[in-house]
Amino acid sequence: MRTIITALSLAVAVAGASRPAAAQPAEPLPDQPPEPPADQPADPWAAPEAPPPDEAEPLPPRQPEPLGGGFQRPVPRPQREIDLPVMFNAPTGHLLPAGVIMGTIGLDTGGGFSSDARIGLGDVAEFGFGTTDLVGVTECDTPDACGKVDAVQPYGLALFKMGISEDRLFVNQPALSLGFRKSFERNHDGRKTRVAELYLVGSKKLGSMTQIHLGGVFWDAGVRRLGAPDTEEVLLHDGGVSKQLRAFGGIEIEPLPRSKLMLEVLWTPEFRLSTVSSGPDEITLRPMFAWGVRYELAKWGIIESGVRIPDIEDINLLDAQIFGQFKLVSRRFSNFLDGLR
């Protein structure tokens, strides 16, 4: 009860805009006239000076109107830089603009595969699906004697995130987002598991090259033995808030145009399955660290690569993974909607 009220209160706080919000700050149209000099009063209603009659150009031929007021060819929005809603894996406070679709696929040397597809909703929210390879599982003879951690994959997830863009409520206000991500149920290793996370994250640009992201995440997860009707589901929230609440964040530095260096720290759940039939399973959160580069190949394509350490509480470079990701960003649907409107 307290959680849902807190979440809804956060949503109200995020929504308390006295100005219309947008996922990305609007930029002027490229063909707008230049601003008048500061010592000259601006007159937005002044008509442009007409050329002398003998120099006037003939009017262009009139274009026929579309039949029946039909749909016209979409008029594309002015292209602008999009602040991505995710670093390598950690969410940022930014949202995709309305109608913009982003897809991601990733591979790593640990044999992991991840994918993500999301769409910006009305400049204030995002919705998406994906699979992750960051949920870990290990078998334990005793709580202190666990084996190698493997990835449970694919682990299907759905995402809903809403927020407001930077500088909308007041000057220097960071971009803020409240996100909820939850998995579908997954059967593996004789268990049925599920995870969910609720996070609040802020992103702020510092100067022209740097951006930081900071947030808090509230995790929950459950594991239950299959075919054992007498056992109850083990839930992360049974251990209290201290087992669920964690901080995460990252930093982006753009030393060269279209190239970024990024570092991130985030938390991922790990299922510790007891090998004893009557032994209880456990759920823990492990901190993950990743660093690497992001390069914008084109307006529609981004490639990322780097290194991640799955558990920095127990660093073992042999467990480090090199990963590569490709992001596709499409504005076609957004432009199509603009045309229909």
Added chain:
Amino acid sequence: MASCPIELHADGSRGNGLAATGKGSTGREFAARATASRCYHHRVDVGARIANLVRIAAALAVVSASALASADEGDGDGAASTAQVEPAPRRHDATWREIYRGPFQTSRLFAMPTAEVVGAFQISLSGDASLLTEANTLSTSSVLAIGFGDIAQLEYRNAVAVTTRAPDLASDLEGAPFALPTVGVQLKAPYRAPRFVPSTAVALRFGLPHEEQAGAFTHTERATDLYVVGSMRLGGPFERFTLHGGLRVSAASIETEGDPMIEDHEETLFLPAGGWEVQMTDETVLAGELALVPVFEPGSATEPSDIRSGLFGRAGIRWRLLPSIVLDASVGYRIEIARLGSSPSSMASSLVDWDIRVGGEVFVPWGAVACKTIHLFCE
């Protein structure tokens, strides 16, 4: 496991759950009460009810439209929310773009009805689906509403509910959602609300009886709701905020046939509901709602039937993709989703029992379309 809850949603529809209630109601001279009880089994003439509702709505629409028209003549300002913009033109020569340009008025947040009705000569078809139901099934709900005279709407709801056929929480059995229909009429008070005075609406909904077979018992659950709601747009720095508050009086009953006989249970519940929305952009609204909903718990051989209330909460966005198409996405807590899960302590603080729902609303200006295509219902 003694009882199998069935719940009613804030929108007047019924859902349910599968969890044991844990109310410990055994040992209450149950057998004696059951023997003494009378087992009613009402059969409702649904067709006659719908016909009556249509007549009532049409009559009220005619009367209220005239009242509204007279109010319009003498009132030029105010926070009016009715008939301020030219609706879709009902002319032969109207273009499709003009017809679908709107405006189209929605009458709900996510599940909570607001003090608005669908416009005249318009149909609203809306629905949503949970993506993450623990039973790995897609639970859906939908509403079909027809506007009358900008002051009433007749509606048909098909809302998700969950069967009681999963008798044991500890087993791997999982319930299957089913659709539960209701019919109702909502009327909007025909006045222009001044500033800081809410517009109001009242709705009456008949829950169509639904039969559940649980072992040797056949349970028939139904509820009739009277729902009053007020909506008020704030001013000053909060001019983008609109608040909604409602009270639902639900007369609910569970009637059971079987051997041994279970006493019928009737309950009148007073269920408050609240919601808010913020106009974030021209096309997008951020909204949230919180409500109590009835929860049906049909009895068994060891426990009597019971009806109580539970929590329902959502927050999300409504994005008007086009004037006639709205996309919904929200996150929140729903009782029936939690109870489909296996966690014995399902409650709102259990994040794994929250769900994400995606849906939409499509408006069809049927009057304008009919005028353009078959020259009927023209202005």
